Amino acid sequence: MPNLKDLKTRIDSVKSTRKITKAMQMVAAAKLRRAQEAAEAGRPYADRMNAVMANLAGASASADNAPKLLAGSGDDQVHLLVVATSERGLCGGFNSSIAKLARARAKELIDAGKTVKIITVGKKGREQLKRDLSDKMINHVDLSEVKKLGYVHASDIATDIIARFNAEEFDVATIFYNKFESVMNQIPTKLQLIPAKFETEEGADVPLYEYEPSETEILADLLPRALSTQVFTALLENGASEQGARMSAMDNATRNAGDMIDKLTIVYNRSRQAAITNELIEIISGAEAL
Amino acid sequence: MATIQFDLVSPERKLASVEALEIQIPGADGDFTAMAEHAPMLTTLRPGLLSVTTNNNVTEYIVTGGFVEISGTNASVLAEQALPKAEVTREVIDNLIAVATAALENIPPEDVDAANKRLSDTRILLELI
Numbered sequence: 500m501p502n503l504k505d506l507k508t509r510i511d512s513v514k515s516t517r518k519i520t521k522a523m524q525m526v527a528a529a530k531l532r533r534a535q536e537a538a539e540a541g542r543p544y545a546d547r548m549n550a551v552m553a554n555l556a557g558a559s560a561s562a563d564n565a566p567k568l569l570a571g572s573g574d575d576q577v578h579l580l581v582v583a584t585s586e587r588g589l590c591g592g593f594n595s596s597i598a599k600l601a602r603a604r605a606k607e608l609i610d611a612g613k614t615v616k617i618i619t620v621g622k623k624g625r626e627q628l629k630r631d632l633s634d635k636m637i638n639h640v641d642l643s644e645v646k647k648l649g650y651v652h653a654s655d656i657a658t659d660i661i662a663r664f665n666a667e668e669f670d671v672a673t674i675f676y677n678k679f680e681s682v683m684n685q686i687p688t689k690l691q692l693i694p695a696k697f698e699t700e701e702g703a704d705v706p707l708y709e710y711e712p713s714e715t716e717i718l719a720d721l722l723p724r725a726l727s728t729q730v731f732t733a734l735l736e737n738g739a740s741e742q743g744a745r746m747s748a749m750d751n752a753t754r755n756a757g758d759m760i761d762k763l764t765i766v767y768n769r770s771r772q773a774a775i776t777n778e779l780i781e782i783i784s785g786a787e788a789l
Numbered sequence: 790m791a792t793i794q795f796d797l798v799s800p801e802r803k804l805a806s807v808e809a810l811e812i813q814i815p816g817a818d819g820d821f822t823a824m825a826e827h828a829p830m831l832t833t834l835r836p837g838l839l840s841v842t843t844n845n846n847v848t849e850y851i852v853t854g855g856f857v858e859i860s861g862t863n864a865s866v867l868a869e870q871a872l873p874k875a876e877v878t879r880e881v882i883d884n885l886i887a888v889a890t891a892a893l894e895n896i897p898p899e900d901v902d903a904a905n906k907r908l909s910d911t912r913i914l915l916e917l918i
Contacts (some may be wrong), residue, residue, distance in 0.1 A: 540801060540803065540864065541801060541802075545800070547858070547867055551858060648799055650799070650800040650869070665897060708829045709828055710831050711818055711830065711831075712833070720903075721833065728800060
């Protein structure tokens, strides 16, 4: 029979765990709301940018003098994978799902005889990929000190990527992040950054613009900005996904702790009852013997 | 008087969405003013002062690079950074100048002119506040 005192300590410990997970869930819920607002606020800019770029890129992609960021380096031998994860753990499968997708892609590329380079954003993904891909890592972006993610952070990452591209360190760049679908559901996504791809909306009505300066100059000026915007959107989606994943993971943990407390309480009560019955039997049989 | 729908968005937030009479925009090739029925046009921004006139007042913003999309009824300014002029302090502009100066390093020779122009445009902002 389990010791009553031990059981009591265990119940207490699970209770305080439940308190912690409950608190974390509520914190994540509050942060999620903010992250979602930030993602909402960034959408008009990103959508607009995308529409204009799609329009401009469509016209000049086939031209001979198309910017390299758009046309690519003409090769696809060296691939750069930008893996964006979170700085903190305890968020369910959030980091593993990105790491898994990135690792699968890296393996696929290596098997095809390509060279893979990795830039990690966020500590958790770095830790997971370090085990087997540490020799491929060329840079790490630490955002753990960042309270509120801003466009500057994305723009720094994008500038670094572009500088490396101009130095011919790689041919193709892809970013991996979690797309926020709902609190329960985040989709690990990969998005090609270089050569830049912009999805055109079918049937979008495009007026005939007058360009000043010329189309090519505008395109060259906007491409780096568009890249920053894509990175920024990815990071914002990632931020919202992280909080969503943490919220549902902590909700599960709280529920599990509750179940465990119920089970332990039943065992505790049974043992207590058994002890009392035992004592009664002893008293009665003692009295009968007299 | 006819108005034009004006939107000013930065990557982080939407700063303004108003019916404007006219908007003065610091375009890459020079300032211009957009009013209702402006011909569709797409241009890039240089760092400068953007001023929006509505029925009852004039609002001014400091913007850095980005682009403007104008159709007959809409003018959307997508600025990389945009701040209402009242919020801009000397430090903000000093920071911008520092960033523009840093951008001059390690760039391919064909971009040097553009970076120099950006720096001088940013320096002029100091006189505006």
